[in-house]
Amino acid sequence: MTDGSATLVVGGASGIGLASARAIGAEGRRLVLADRDAAALDRAVESMRGQGLTVEGRQLDVTDVASVDDVVAAVAAEHGLGALVNTAGILQLGTVLDVTDEDWDRMLTVNLRGAFFTCRAAVRAMRASGGGVIVNLTSQSGRTKSFYSAPNYVAAKAGVIGLTMSIAAQHAAEGIRANAVAPGIVETPMTAEVYTAEQRAAMQAATPMGRFASADELAAVVAFLASPRSSYVTGQTINVNGGSFMQ
Numbered sequence: 001m002t003d004g005s006a007t008l009v010v011g012g013a014s015g016i017g018l019a020s021a022r023a024i025g026a027e028g029r030r031l032v033l034a035d036r037d038a039a040a041l042d043r044a045v046e047s048m049r050g051q052g053l054t055v056e057g058r059q060l061d062v063t064d065v066a067s068v069d070d071v072v073a074a075v076a077a078e079h080g081l082g083a084l085v086n087t088a089g090i091l092q093l094g095t096v097l098d099v100t101d102e103d104w105d106r107m108l109t110v111n112l113r114g115a116f117f118t119c120r121a122a123v124r125a126m127r128a129s130g131g132g133v134i135v136n137l138t139s140q141s142g143r144t145k146s147f148y149s150a151p152n153y154v155a156a157k158a159g160v161i162g163l164t165m166s167i168a169a170q171h172a173a174e175g176i177r178a179n180a181v182a183p184g185i186v187e188t189p190m191t192a193e194v195y196t197a198e199q200r201a202a203m204q205a206a207t208p209m210g211r212f213a214s215a216d217e218l219a220a221v222v223a224f225l226a227s228p229r230s231s232y233v234t235g236q237t238i239n240v241n242g243g244s245f246m247q
């Protein structure tokens with residue numbers, strides 16, 4: 001977007017969100033990073049300013065609707081909200097038998113309810129300003145069988161796809177596009193410690209490209225979807241998975 005409006009990257013202090021923010025910033029766009037981790041947010045903003053990018057940070061917890069609404073409204077008022085990139089999330093591994101009642105609620109609250117809060121606030125702002133674009137991070141495991149992700153994570157990520165399609169269908173006429181990105185395994189802090197060596201080897205063996213993605217490889221697709229270069233793409237879930245799931 002070349003109109004001076006901001007791209008808000010929620011979950012932008014780490015991993016795919018941070019790499020996406022750098023990629024979008026490299027295209028000359030104004031950035032607002034939002035995350036619950038204040039220290040990581042400060043580090044990210046400082047390092048991006050060191051690269052000459054126009055960026056500010058806002059602490060935000062996606063489980064707190066007031067915090068989400070306040071940040072989105074402030075960005076919209078100060079800069080205009082051209083794009084929302086929604087990457088905040090948590091991961092759990094295991095089977096349905098491992099998921100406690102508390103695990104279920106925590107996962108759905110962060111990964112699905114949080115995505116709903118941010119999308120709703122963004123649609124409100126974008127309608128008022130004549131349009132915008134939303135990119136939500138889902139997961140391969142929300143589209144096909146998962147390797148090791150727990151069913152609460154899988155259910156939340158499947159829900160994000162439905163949320164994305166619904167927004168795309170109902171708000172296209174208002175100039176709002178919404179798409180989702182479905183990664184396989186990406187080398188980020190989220191996945192650095194959780195898998196055993198055997199699990200990593202099994203997942204790589206099941207991936208035709210034989211390796212995991214870098215966050216930059218996800219960022220390239222997110223930046224495309226968040227830009228006018230994808231102006232006729234909406235309601236889609238784009239796989240970025242080295243061929244491990246093909247559709």
Ligand SMILES: NC(=O)c1ccc[n+]([C@@H]2O[C@H](COP(=O)([O-])OP(=O)(O)OC[C@H]3O[C@@H](n4cnc5c(N)ncnc54)[C@H](O)[C@@H]3O)[C@@H](O)[C@H]2O)c1
Nearest residue numbers: 011014015016036037061062088089137139185186188190
């Ligand atoms: N890494 C992978 O292999 C992979 C695969 C498929 C999907 N994804 C999805 O991509 C997204 C980004 O994952 P990542 O690998 O970059 O993870 P990450 O852990 O590196 O980054 C996630 C960010 O979200 C923030 N966050 C978590 N809970 C939050 C909350 N309640 N409010 C605000 N911010 C919060 C964290 O502080 C962190 O900065 C997630 O939605 C994840 O589920 C990741």
